[in-house]
Amino acid sequence: MKGFYSASLFFMLFLVVFDGFAQPSKSKTEKQPNLVFIFADQYRRPSLGFLNEDPVVTPNIDQLAKEGVFFSKAVANHPLCSPYRGMLMTGKYPLSNGVIANCQSSRTEFGNYLKKEEITFSDVLVNNGYSAAYVGKWHLDGPKPTKPGEKMIWDAWCPPENRHGFTFWHAYGTHNSHNTPYYWTTNAKENEITTIKEWSPIHEADVIIDYLKNQNNQRANSKPFALFWSINPPHTPFTQVPDKYKKQYEGRDYKELLNRPNVQFTNNKELKRGDRGVDARLYQAPDYFASVNGVDEQIGRVVQQLKDMGIYDNTIIVFSADHGEMLGSQGLMHKNVWFRESYEIPFIVHYPKKVKPKTEDLLISVPDYMPTLLGLMGLSHQIPKTIEGKDFSNVFYNKSVIRPDKQLYFGSEPENPSSGTRGFRNADYTFAVVKDEKGSKFYYLYNDKKDPYQMTNLWGIDKDLDKKMERELEVFLRQMKDPW
Known part of the structure; x- marks a missing residue:
């Protein structure tokens, strides 16, 4: 019997060391991975170039998918800006975290904002030794309440005590000034706004590259970092995109570019939900695709910086979106409907150091992102018990999980x-x-x-x-x- 147990122990150790699909355990000397979580606003799944659906050029995102795990069935359970962010940060569905619709002043009295007491994704990371940074659109604070009939306020400054551990801050609540964006920086007060005369994805990529270089001590060099980058384009207004990206579509008929068979060029008056503005706005479709191409180029700049610094291999790069864009499908514009163009979103997790590339058809939902990524980062034991999402990190290693049979x-x-x-x-x-x-x-x-x-x-x-x-x-x- 003694020989049997010795042989069994040897066999088990062999599997741990040599099985490429076994979940790796962290050694005491192994560095924690960095995290770069990128999500582009209103970026629909068909605009992933490697799918060959929309007429877009996205070589950098395509490469992340080729080398990473592409979740082909990912959805935005509530395809709207603030609810996605609320689910991403809390691991809870809208009714539980209170972010039921987009944050603006007429909804603040109903508690429609991210609460200070929530334990968020960033809170967990910071409590486990990470430096956390946020760049871009936040849209999770409740502006000062307004009464019916008063002008609604959409944007809001996020005071440091409400930032859930983010110690580097280059963000705004919400606005759609892509060519002249403004931001609150880390130590800025509410009345101290920095306005930039440059397309927001270009400027934000510059800020992130500087953050990575860390020449001004934007982060603790001794700690791993977790960077969340919320890119506003290709959100409306589609026309606010540099001319160099528009040139690819010059002289091309928007009706030809919109090649999905369910596109209608007149409003769908029969549906009981959805934005019907196709008659007035659908001609802007080429600019939407131009924005997608531009966003991809800026992501490529950040990825290259990670490579140049030698930290690419130990950085988990995620690409997602808060919701899609109908762009004429079903005779509708924009989001907040159950149709695939609005409901389905990109979700790519790139970490070739530990995870082999594949396409994964798990019916994953946004509240699952936080626990699944924490599991991948070796922090499954730190997942808050209050969340509603599930840790599906075992799918990265082809281990069995209880697969959900539906998505809300x-x-x-x-x-x-x-x-x-x-x-x-x-x-x-x-x-x-x-x-x-x-x-x-x-x-x-x-x-x-x-x-x-x-x-x-x-x-x-x-x-x-x-x-x-x-x-x-x-x-x-x-x-x-x-x-x-």
């Missing part, structure tokens, strides 16, 4: 959380129910496998399937304690 779609208002739209996506279908102000319900059901562009609403064709989807949604929402 949520759309509501903070003054009435039981309002709006609810739905889910599973392996085969997308299902959504819109409830209007009178309580009437409108149903949308699509077979994503047979109808990938979601051009045929199947509701009412198969009553058994309808009932099944309704029952599943009811069970799902009860589990989440949703008042809807």
